[in-house]
Every structure is written in C-alpha cells, then in structure tokens.
Amino acid sequence: MASRTSLQPPRTIVFITGASQGIGQQIARTLSTPSVHPGYHVIVGALVESEGEAAVSRLLEEDSSRSLSVIPIDVTSDASISAAAGKVAADFGRLDVLINNAGILLDGLEQTVTNRPQFERTFQVNLFGAAAVTEAFLPLLAEAETASQGPPRIVFVTSRVASLAVKSDPTDRSAARHFPMYRCSKAALNMLMLHFASLNPGWKVNGHDPGLTNTPLAQGQAGAGSVQDAAVNAVRLATLGGGGETGTYSNAFGIIPW
Numbered sequence: 014m015a016s017r018t019s020l021q022p023p024r025t026i027v028f029i030t031g032a033s034q035g036i037g038q039q040i041a042r043t044l045s046t047p048s049v050h051p052g053y054h055v056i057v058g059a060l061v062e063s064e065g066e067a068a069v070s071r072l073l074e075e076d077s078s079r080s081l082s083v084i085p086i087d088v089t090s091d092a093s094i095s096a097a098a099g100k101v102a103a104d105f106g107r108l109d110v111l112i113n114n115a116g117i118l119l120d121g122l123e124q125t126v127t128n129r130p131q132f133e134r135t136f137q138v139n140l141f142g143a144a145a146v147t148e149a150f151l152p153l154l155a156e157a158e159t160a161s162q163g164p165p166r167i168v169f170v171t172s173r174v175a176s177l178a179v180k181s182d183p184t185d186r187s188a189a190r191h192f193p194m195y196r197c198s199k200a201a202l203n204m205l206m207l208h209f210a211s212l213n214p215g216w217k218v219n220g221h222d223p224g225l226t227n228t229p230l231a232q233g234q235a236g237a238g239s240v241q242d243a244a245v246n247a248v249r250l251a252t253l254g255g256g257g258e259t260g261t262y263s264n265a266f267g268i269i270p271w
C-alpha cells in the first residue's frame with residue numbers, strides 16, 4: 014500500500030472515498046496543494062488500489078510536495094470499510110475530515126424504477142456505503158476533536174437533483190430529468206447527513222452538490238461543468254472552522270432548498 018508523505022508532519026488528515034478519478038480526485042488535488050492548504054495529508058480512497066496509486070502518481074507529478082497516500086475501499090463491503098478505518102487508525106490515530114464522495118448513477122435517463130437489482134445497487138453504494146463508512150470512521154473523527162484539531166468535518170457528496178423542492182418545481186430545468194433511482198438515493202443521503210449532523214452538534218457535517226460535472230458518471234450529458242468548479246464548495250466545507258455551518262445542503266451558488 015503506497016504512502017508518500019512530505020517532510021512536514023501532516024496536521025490535517027483527510028480521507029476521500031472514490032478519489033481515484035473525477036470530482037474526488039479533484040478534491041484530493043486541491044486539499045493536498047500545500048501552498049493552498051498547508052499541512053494537509055490526503056488519503057485517496059480507491060475502489061481499485063492500482064487506480065488510486067495512479068491518481069497519486071499523477072498528483073505528485075504535478076506537485077511533488079503534496080502529502081498523499083492510498084487506501085483501498087469498497088463502500089459496499091463492511092470488511093473493506095473496517096480494514097480502511099483500521100489502516101487510518103494505525104497510520105494516523107485520528108481523522109479530521111471525511112469526504113463521502115463515492116457514488117454511482119446506473120439508471121441513466123431511464124424512467125423505470127422496476128429494475129430492482131439496479132435500484133438496490135444504487136442504494137448499496139450511494140446510501141448504505143456512505144452510512145457504513147461514516148459510522149466506521151466516527152471514533153477516528155472523535156479522536157481529532159479530542160486532539161483539539163478543530164471541528165471534525167464530514168462532507169456528503171450529494172446532488173441538487175436530490176432536492177424535493179427542485180423536483181416538484183415544474184419550472185426548474187432539472188425537474189424533467191429522471192434517473193429516479195439515483196435521485197431517491199441522494200435524497201435519502203441528505204437525511205443521513207442530517208442524522209450525523211444532529212448526532213455530533215460540535216462537528217461540521219454538510220451536503221455538497223458539485224453540479225452537473227464532466228466525469229464518467231455524467232454519461233456525456235450536455236452542459237456539464239469542470240471538476241475544478243465541482244470541487245470548490247466541497248473544499249470549502251472540508252475546511253470549515255468553528256464558526257462554519259453544519260447540517261446544510263449547498264453548492265457553489267449557496268443553500269439548496271430541501
């Protein structure tokens with residue numbers, strides 16, 4: 014398991030699921046840039062370890078002073094989640110920031126919800142995975158709080174299309190887009206986020222919508238934006254201080270109605 018760190022001892026430990034490509038990789042890129050976020054160590058959570066290694070190599074080629082490591086994690090496997098949490102505990106003894114980014118979109122633009130295996134798989138990754146990962150990392154986040162590392166932060170990467178207000182507004186451009194399995198899983202993820210926010214009132218637990226973004230998940234939909242833009246609000250939420258918000262659902266333009 015690769016671990017490459019800079020000479021500076023890391024002060025802020027970040028773990029991102031699904032970070033070997035797409036928006037997760039971009040969040041890793043930004044948070045591990047020492048000139049912007051000094052002292053941050055980013056752990057790239059990767060479904061396929063070799064792809065995580067390749068992502069770390071790319072990021073180090075861009076800037077060799079980054080502090081990065083890789084931990085394999087399949088969010089649908091409790092054994093994999095437990096091994097990942099155990100590795101973070103052994104390497105760092107705490108976690109300051111958890112970013113639940115791993116996600117899938119299987120229903121494309123279909124309108125059917127009767128594909129039970131796809132529906133179940135979508136929830137396994139997007140909801141049950143984020144729930145199990147968060148619960149497994151709670152003790153390590155609590156360690157960060159005890160060590161006075163500032164408020165522990167959890168970012169749930171959700172979507173604006175999860176908003177009931179957006180879906181029920183016929184004038185909203187995304188209301189007519191379907192993918193109901195994905196929308197349902199992310200709407201439930203918003204409730205899960207609020208659960209963890211209320212459980213830990215001193216922490217900063219928030220939902221982030223990246224917006225339609227040009228990654229494999231977006232399946233070539235027209236109008237997709239850049240991963241750079243998609244990561245900005247996630248990074249803001251991942252670096253909140255004591256005065257920052259908690260229990261919110263936002264994107265680069267501000268608060269999203271539930």
Ligand SMILES: NC(=O)c1ccc[n+]([C@@H]2O[C@H](COP(=O)([O-])OP(=O)(O)OC[C@H]3O[C@@H](n4cnc5c(N)ncnc54)[C@H](OP(=O)(O)O)[C@@H]3O)[C@@H](O)[C@H]2O)c1
Pocket residue numbers: 030031032033034035036037059060061064086087088089113114115116117138142170171172173222223224225226227228229230231237
């Ligand atoms: N792109 C958009 O337009 C958009 C809009 C709103 C919200 N989002 C959300 O943003 C997040 C990132 O998506 P993205 O657009 O960057 O898509 P992406 O490029 O497909 O990245 C998704 C990541 O999740 C990983 N993953 C999938 N299943 C996993 C599992 N079982 N365990 C662990 N990791 C798993 C993937 O690993 P592999 O590459 O190895 O499969 C990949 O690294 C997702 O939660 C998505 O729902 C995206």
